[in-house]
Amino acid sequence: MKALNFFFYTCLFFLVGELIIRIDLEYDILNNSPYKIEVKIEESELRNKIEKGNFIPNPNQTRILVIGDSYINGGGIPIEKRFSKRLSNLLKEETLILDISRPSNSTLDNYNSFLFYQEKFKPQFVFWAYNFNDILYSIPPINSSKKTEIVPPKRVSRKKIGLKKYVSQLYSFSELTRYVSSKIQKQLKFQGIVVPIGEFYQLTQKTYLETNKNWIDTKKKLNVVSQICKTNQSKFILYKMPEFNLLNHSNLFHSLDEKFVNYINSNKNITYYNGINDFENENSDKFMLSKYDGHPNELAHFRIAKKIAEYIMGEKARTHNNIHKEQESDLLLPY
Amino acid sequence: MLFNSIDFAIFLPIVFILYWFVTNKNLKLQNLLIVISSYIFYGWWDWRFLSLILFSTILDYSIGISLSKQVNQNKRKMLLWISILMNLGFLGFFKYYNFFLANFMTAFSFFGTEINANSLNIILPVGISFYTFQTLSYTIDVYKRQLETTKDFIAFSAFVSFFPQLVAGPIERATNLLPQFYTKRYFDYSKTVDGMRQILWGLFKKIVIADNCAQYANIIFNNSSEYSGSTLVLGAIFFTFQIYGDFSGYSDIAIGTSRLFGFNLKQNFAFPYFSRDIAEFWRRWHISLSSWFRDYLYIPLGGSRGRTKNKIRNVFIIFLVSGFWHGANWTFIIWGALNALYFLPIFITNNNRNNLNIVAQGKYLPNLKEFLLMSLTFILTVFAWIFFRAENIGHAISYINNIFSPTLFESSEIFPLGLLLLILFFLSIEWMNRNKQYGLEKFNKQKFKFLDVLLLFTVFWSIVIWNSSKEVEFIYFQF
Numbered sequence: 001m002k003a004l005n006f007f008f009y010t011c012l013f014f015l016v017g018e019l020i021i022r023i024d025l026e027y028d029i030l031n032n033s034p035y036k037i038e039v040k041i042e043e044s045e046l047r048n049k050i051e052k053g054n055f056i057p058n059p060n061q062t063r064i065l066v067i068g069d070s071y072i073n074g075g076g077i078p079i080e081k082r083f084s085k086r087l088s089n090l091l092k093e094e095t096l097i098l099d100i101s102r103p104s105n106s107t108l109d110n111y112n113s114f115l116f117y118q119e120k121f122k123p124q125f126v127f128w129a130y131n132f133n134d135i136l137y138s139i140p141p142i143n144s145s146k147k148t149e150i151v152p153p154k155r156v157s158r159k160k161i162g163l164k165k166y167v168s169q170l171y172s173f174s175e176l177t178r179y180v181s182s183k184i185q186k187q188l189k190f191q192g193i194v195v196p197i198g199e200f201y202q203l204t205q206k207t208y209l210e211t212n213k214n215w216i217d218t219k220k221k222l223n224v225v226s227q228i229c230k231t232n233q234s235k236f237i238l239y240k241m242p243e244f245n246l247l248n249h250s251n252l253f254h255s256l257d258e259k260f261v262n263y264i265n266s267n268k269n270i271t272y273y274n275g276i277n278d279f280e281n282e283n284s285d286k287f288m289l290s291k292y293d294g295h296p297n298e299l300a301h302f303r304i305a306k307k308i309a310e311y312i313m314g315e316k317a318r319t320h321n322n323i324h325k326e327q328e329s330d331l332l333l334p335y
Numbered sequence: 336m337l338f339n340s341i342d343f344a345i346f347l348p349i350v351f352i353l354y355w356f357v358t359n360k361n362l363k364l365q366n367l368l369i370v371i372s373s374y375i376f377y378g379w380w381d382w383r384f385l386s387l388i389l390f391s392t393i394l395d396y397s398i399g400i401s402l403s404k405q406v407n408q409n410k411r412k413m414l415l416w417i418s419i420l421m422n423l424g425f426l427g428f429f430k431y432y433n434f435f436l437a438n439f440m441t442a443f444s445f446f447g448t449e450i451n452a453n454s455l456n457i458i459l460p461v462g463i464s465f466y467t468f469q470t471l472s473y474t475i476d477v478y479k480r481q482l483e484t485t486k487d488f489i490a491f492s493a494f495v496s497f498f499p500q501l502v503a504g505p506i507e508r509a510t511n512l513l514p515q516f517y518t519k520r521y522f523d524y525s526k527t528v529d530g531m532r533q534i535l536w537g538l539f540k541k542i543v544i545a546d547n548c549a550q551y552a553n554i555i556f557n558n559s560s561e562y563s564g565s566t567l568v569l570g571a572i573f574f575t576f577q578i579y580g581d582f583s584g585y586s587d588i589a590i591g592t593s594r595l596f597g598f599n600l601k602q603n604f605a606f607p608y609f610s611r612d613i614a615e616f617w618r619r620w621h622i623s624l625s626s627w628f629r630d631y632l633y634i635p636l637g638g639s640r641g642r643t644k645n646k647i648r649n650v651f652i653i654f655l656v657s658g659f660w661h662g663a664n665w666t667f668i669i670w671g672a673l674n675a676l677y678f679l680p681i682f683i684t685n686n687n688r689n690n691l692n693i694v695a696q697g698k699y700l701p702n703l704k705e706f707l708l709m710s711l712t713f714i715l716t717v718f719a720w721i722f723f724r725a726e727n728i729g730h731a732i733s734y735i736n737n738i739f740s741p742t743l744f745e746s747s748e749i750f751p752l753g754l755l756l757l758i759l760f761f762l763s764i765e766w767m768n769r770n771k772q773y774g775l776e777k778f779n780k781q782k783f784k785f786l787d788v789l790l791l792f793t794v795f796w797s798i799v800i801w802n803s804s805k806e807v808e809f810i811y812f813q814f
Contacts, residue, residue, distance in 0.1 A: 009788060016792040020800055029753035030547055030801055180799070191341065 018176045025175060046098055050120045057122045062095045062316065065121055067110045068129030070103035071241045074301060076289045081298035083129075086305035091312060101129065106137035111221040118228060125312055126229055127237045129304075132256055135207055135214045186292045192249035204252060208259040219263055226269035235271060235315060237308065238264075242275040243294030247284040250276050271311070278307055336379040338588045339542055346376065347592065354596055355522050362519050366493045369516075369596070373498035377462070380502075384460040387425060392495045394421055395470040396488055399477045403484035411478060418474040422467045429459055434663030462502030464660060468627055470495050473509035475631055482510050490516035499592035503585045505603035505623035512600070520597030529777070530594030532791070536775035537587030539794045542802045544761050545580030547754055548573040555749065556724055559734045564743030567734060569750070574724045575717045576758055579608065582621070587773050606769045608716070608762075609694050611708035613677040614687035616716060624660070628653050643683065650682060651675045661723070666731060670722040677715050693770050757801070764790065 023029065049055045057063065066072065066084055074082030084099040098121050100113045110128060118126065170177065185198050194201045208215050222238065229236035240260060246252060257274060264272040279287060279300070287300040296304075336343050350372045358364040378385050398418045405411050473494070476482035485491045494513045500506075555562055555570025562570070583604035590600045607619035617625055629638075636649045651672070658671020681687045694709065695701040701709065718735075725731035765774040775794060778787045 012788065013792050013795075016789065017796040017799070020793065020796045024800055027753065029757070030751070183799075187341070 014174075014176065017180075018174060021175045021179050044099065046096070047100065050098065050117060053120065055120055058094075058096075060094055062091065062125070062312070063121060063123045064095065064097045064125045064127060064312070065114070065117060065123035066097060066099040066101055066127050066129070067105075067114055068101040068127075068241070069105040069110075069131050069134065070101075071131050071295060072129035072239075072301075072304075073099070073101040073103055074298075075103055075295055077296075077298045077301060081301065083301045083305050086302050087309055090305055090309035098123070105134070107134045107218045107221055108137040110134065111225065114225055114228075118232070118234075122232070123234055125235045125237060125315075126225070127239065127308060128225070130238055130240050132240070132243070132253065133203055135218055136203070137214065183292075190245060190291045192246070192252065194252060200252075204256050208256050210259075215259070222263075222270065223267060226267055230269045236269060237271045237273070237311065239273045239304065239308070240275050241294075241296070242279055244279075244288040244296045244300055245284050245291050245294050247276070247279050247282055247287060250280075273307065275304065278303060336376050338585065338592075339538065342379065346372075347595075351595055359522070362517075363489060365520070366487075366489045366516055369493040369498070370489060370496060373493070373496035373501055376498040377496065377501060380461055381458070387460055387463065388466060388496055391422060391425070391466065391470050392492050394418065395474050395495070396485070396491050398474055399484045399491075400486065402474070402477050415474060415478045419471065422471050426463055426467045429463055431663045465504045465506055466495055466501060468506045468624075469509070472506070472627065472631070473513065476509050482513070485513060487517070497593070497598075499589040499596075499598075500600060503582070503589070504621075505586055505589065505600055506627055507600055507623065508627075512598070515598050523597065526594050526597070530591040532775050532777065533587050533591030533594065533773050535591075535791070535794055535798070536773050537584040537589075537591060538798050539775075540580040540584030540587065540761070542584075543580075543757060543797050545577045545584060547757070547801065548577035548580065551749060551751060551754065552577050552724070556734070559730070559737060562737070562748055563745045564738045564740050565745055565747040566749050567738045568743070569747050571717050571721050571724075571734075571738075573754075575608075575713075575720050576761075578720065578723070579604075580761075590773075602772050606765050606774075608713055609709055609766065609769055610712050611690045611694060611705060612681055612686070612712055613674065613715060614681055615690040616712055617674070617678070618691075624657065628657055632656060646682070647679060650679060654678070665728050666722045666725050669728060669731070670719055673719045673722060677719070696770065757797075 046055070064087070066087075072083050074084075079085065084097050088095055088097050098117060100117055102109070102113075105113070107130075114126065114128075117123075185195055185200075188195065189198075189200060194204075206212075210216075226236045240257075242250070243253070253276065257276070260272075260274070264270055284291070287297055287303075289295045289297050336346060350368070354365060354368055358368045374385055374388075377388065395418055398414050401414050402411055405414065473482065473491075477484050485494075490513065493516050494507075494509065497507075497512070552570055552574040555566060556574065559567060559570070586603035590603070593600045601623060603621060603623050605619040605622065607616050610616035610619055633649055633653045636652060637645055638649060639646055654671040654675035655668055656671070658667040658669070658674075661667040661670075678687070681689075694705055721734055722728075722731045725734060761774075768774050768776055775790070778784070
């Protein structure tokens with residue numbers, strides 16, 4: 001009788017959980033799923049103008065093209081405090097920033113956007129905020145505008161035997177198991193513990209191998225972008241965005257960082273910043289939006305904007321000095 | 336260490352196992368384990384401030400011993416004042432130094448004299464207001480000969496630093512808690528289960544109710560000029576439940592955790608939002624602090640005896656001091672004064688002890704009169720909380736002004752139905768168990784066993800699923 005009671009209450013325990021999670025999924029009771037970041041896409045007059053071919057570049061303006069996904073677009077951050085606006089305020093002078101970053105953009109989307117807009121906008125600076133999961137896209141990408149979404153482990157359809165089969169069926173049926181396992185993984189990740197079978201592990205440890213076709217393709221695309229920039233005499237800044245909820249666990253990205261540095265060493269036309277260095281010894285709490293998600297907050301955007309503004313101002317001053325020197329040396333010429 | 340953190344979830348079972356399975360044969364060892372655990376618990380936040388607790392412990396322990404040896408009343412009084420001045424001196428320095436400095440400077444500049452003094456960048460040691468009052472209660476009780484002096488330094492240290500209630504109360508009296516460290520504790524399964532239920536209920540209040548209410552309360556209070564009157568009302572209601580869920584949740588976790596180790600702490604919140612008048616509210620809200628002020632301040636001042644003028648003065652003093660205890664800001668003082676104003680009419684007319692029993696006792700629902708009285712008390716409380724939450728008095732006044740504008744009757748811009756339903760669920764549970772020590776206490780009747788288990792499971796999964804994405808600190812840590 002006791003065993004029966006125990007079994008009954010155990011089933012009831014999971015049933016209640018299953019019911020609550022299904023109610024929540026259906027009605028989004030608190031409207032604040034921890035990993036949900038509010039994304040508002042700002043309508044840009046400038047972008048419309050460029051798209052319609054009505055844009056005429058002003059030679060006195062510094063034009064900056066911003067590329068990336070929601071991390072740099074500023075999901076969850078008030079528009080006035082987002083990277084582009086901050087950068088624009090910091091540069092003070094006549095600066096025109098075209099922000100074509102969009103949530104969920106992959107490398108392929110960013111690449112296509114770059115090709116389209118650079119021709120019409122003619123930027124002097126191209127700022128590409130690279131996110132480590134931008135590498136997830138399908139090759140060959142025909143008319144694709146969205147990157148492949150990370151989905152929970154696929155439901156197993158092939159036949160299995162005995163207990164394994166039941167566990168697998170239970171997993172595929174139960175929203176609760178999926179929710180709890182994903183939450184545990186996220187919680188562990190926040191503590192710096194990565195489950196070797198999880199997506200995050202795959203992405204950071206396996207995807208950036210030299211043999212991986214997406215990584216090969218990413219490098220090709222970055223080469224093309226840097227080549228075009230060189231031809232156009234514009235500066236290509238590649239900024240690798242950190243995962244802001246994992247700032248205290250930068251070791252999780254060591255292998256990935258190494259791969260990136262190796263590539264950058266082979267391409268001198270890219271000005272590379274590993275964002276993690278800008279937030280060294282800092283606490284995640286200060287810069288993240290949520291502990292379950294790597295999105296930066298407004299403070300992080302401000303810091304990145306300051307860094308990039310410093311670089312741009314330095315470059316402009318250097319260019320100005322060079323022109324000045326050339327003019328001076330011209331004056332010294334006898335004829 | 337936060338109760339709602341992974342660190343604590345690991346820390347608690349370790350201490351529990353060591354307590355009941357390793358040190359259980361030796362009372363002194365058990366007490367020593369409590370002291371060490373408490374110091375680790377506190378040091379997790381900032382180990383430097385452990386010296387303050389240690390100093391307070393040594394000071395009051397030594398004064399206690401001196402008081403027991405001293406027969407000369409004047410010298411005893413002097414010892415008591417040394418303890419009071421030293422303890423309150425620390426509290427005053429860390430908590431109120433900058434406040435007094437800023438106000439003195441403002442006052443002098445009002446009379447045309449400019450004073451230049453730099454405010455200090457002082458970190459407020461977590462829980463200083465709580466353990467200071469706890470150690471003071473020991474010295475005062477020993478002075479009044481209501482308590483035997485302890486010669487057991489470890490037991491006394493454990494009493495001062497007892498980790499479940501160290502940083503945010505309840506403020507335990509030495510007469511209740513200290514003797515529990517002298518007697519052997521036995522593992523009691525039902526007490527442990529009850530303790531875990533209370534911890535679960537505390538976590539529900541904190542994580543599901545308080546932290547989710549906080550998200551809306553913060554948005555509304557931080558942008559109060561942009562919202563309609565109706566939204567501001569909702570913001571004040573969310574804060575009302577935030578502060579209750581946060582603080583009473585902490586108390587429940589503290590009391591539940593203590594029970595796991597065989598200790599009984601006193602109830603700190605007795606369903607205050609079901610009060611029918613403000614006097615009843617104050618008998619049910621933060622009971623350990625209210626009774627501390629009553630016994631060590633109000634009664635020595637003369638209490639309810641003497642002329643009406645003195646009685647009114649005493650009431651004002653106790654409420655103002657209570658407000659000031661919460662923080663070095665005029666908003667807390669106004670909050671205290673407002674509560675004194677609420678309390679005075681029923682106090683002067685001798686109606687302050689009308690509602691000593693539990694509302695609608697033995698009935699499922701209150702009658703109309705009880706309902707109206709509860710609603711009125713709740714509204715008054717919500718109004719007072721606006722001062723408590725506001726950044727400064729100007730903010731509170733503009734918040735109230737914006738409430739009483741034509742937009743009060745417009746529909747609210749923010750209306751989180753799900754959260755409101757959760758609050759309703761929470762209130763229903765509290766209402767059902769309003770005659771008990773906490774909301775999730777086991778139903779007595781066997782026929783409700785299934786309902787009881789169902790409720791327990793629902794509360795558990797609500798915490799797992801509807802928690803906030805950040806480990807939010809308890810509000811009372813700052814006090």
